[in-house]
Amino acid sequence: MLAGSDVAPVSSCTGKSSGTSAPYTISLPGFAELNIYDTIGLDGVDGGGLASRNLASICNLVHALDHTLCLLVYVIRGPRIKESSLNNYRAIHKSLRQEGVPIVAVITGMEHHDDSAQSWWDKNAEFFRSRGVAFSDRVCITGTLGKVVNGAGIFESEYRRSMSELKQLVMRSIVEIRPILSRNVCYSGKPTLAAIEKFLGTVQPSQTPLSPQAPRQVQFEVSLEHQWSRFRDWSAELDKREARLVEMYWLKEPFFPGHEYVLLRYDLNLSSIWLRLERDSSSWMTILGHHQQETQTKRSRCKDKVTVRDSFSALAKPKDRVVASLFVAHGVQSSFVTFLHLALLLRCLNHKAQNYDIVTFNCWWYAGCIWESVAYWLRQAGSETFFRIGTKNSEEKRVAGYIHPSRGQSLRSLDWEATIFPRNLLDAHLLIADRAIPNKKRTPKSTDVDRSSQDIRDYASGQLLHDVVETTEHYL
DSSP states (O other): OSSSSOOOOOOSSSOOOOOOOEEEEEEEEOOOOOEEEOOOOOOOOSSSHHHHHHHHHHHHHHHHHHHOOOOOEEEEEESSSSSSHHHHHHHHHHHHTTEEEEEEEEEGGGGGGGGGGGHHHHHHEEEEETTTOOEEEHHHHHHHSSSSTTTEEETTHHHHHHHHHHHHHHHHHHHHOOOOSSOOOOOOOOOOOHHHHHHHHOOOOOOOOOOOOOOOOOOETTSSHHHHHHHHHHSSSSGGGGGEEEEEEEESSSSTOOOOOEEEEEEEETEEEEEEEEESSSSSHHHEEETTTTOOGGGGGGGEEEESSSSSTSSSSSSSEEEEEEEEOGGGGGGGHHHHHHHHHHHHHHOOOOOOSSSSSSSSHHHHHHHHHHHHHHHHHHHOOEEEESSSSSSHHHHHHGOOOTTTTOOOOOOOOHHHHHHHHHHHHHHHHHHHHHHOOTTTOOOHHHHHHHHHHHHTHHHHHHHHHHHHHHHO
16 A cells, blocks of 8 residues: 555465565655555464464564664554554564654554444543553544446445555654654665674674674773873774764663763674763762852863763663754765764863753753764765654753754854754753853853854864874874
8 A cells, every 4th residue: 555556465365474674765755755564464373372472573574674664654554443453462562662663553454344443543542541551642543345236346435545545554653763864865764884793693703813892891091191092092993994984862860860882883794783882970079059159160070971872772871861863874984083083072062051950051062063063074074964863752842943053143154953952952951051040159150051062063074183193103
């Protein structure tokens, strides 16, 4: 129905369908080509080894597609709903809830329902809610043309209408989470190299003296000079220079005070290196306002850290929320943003703001500066990049409005949505802080933050690039 023609084989046999998931390429209005996967069916499967294998097959496919998957369409045979359909939904939702993939429902069998499809849903919506089954969106359709009479199916008009409604559902659901494109990026959903490796199993290259295996369990407290020097040396190693930036995430912990940090994924020698960059405080008594008679110079210094691991899950907790994400299309340009870029940027951040302040120079500010700089570097490199903001709840939908430049905002020639977003978000944080804490005698002013942020912006987009070249030449 989505393709508009018969592309997926359908069998009238009573036996179970093949346990495979077949990909098909379709086109929808307003989109480039989309890849859809016709997965193994679950209808009528409830419990036992077959159910487990079928569910595992679907979940493995979703995990293999990695971050290229943007929607899961769950088809339920109606109009009478079986308990097995609800059980299968719960199993899938439990397995995929950390992936952040929305699930929409397509309920078939409306040709056997006397009233309208909408009336069926109105009568049965509470049935789903009372059993803990919730969908991002849904549509009730007639999925068959019916018996052919006089050259036409008896349900042809209902089928054609349902085809249109189904396409609208998919387009509507994708638009809500569709990334903001900085360039003409193919929105095909084709698996990335890393996704294929994840599905097949990563092949580790043999070690050679010129290409040692990169360490996967290391941490640098870069606010300390000797620790920053270690990170700079690590970043400048010969094998690290071929690392290619693939993804970047801005995450937020769900509990007070909402700690925020940035994750970056680099691909190197058929494996991945993940970095977590963050700012924390060495004393929560300080940032929560227990200053006593402390002076500004005696206040607690910040703890800026870089943690290196080999997976996303090793750095982020399951309940941490993705504020925004950025994906880089495959190409040599993405190797432009090296680990040395990050090392020099982090040194600049620490020199500009050495003390943690819960209102101004905090983890939010730190994450925003890193995000803005990396997004701008990718623009300078001409990399094909797309940017996504979470829109699952009302708070995230409000935040999504920060992608547009504000009136009078000074922009650079290559600023785009991904660099405007952190600047507007910081302005919103500072505005709230000014209203909530009007007498901040011991904390930096908003103007101090603006000035420091602009200095970092200027350095990152200009002199830092020359410093990277000089530092690299020094290590040759």
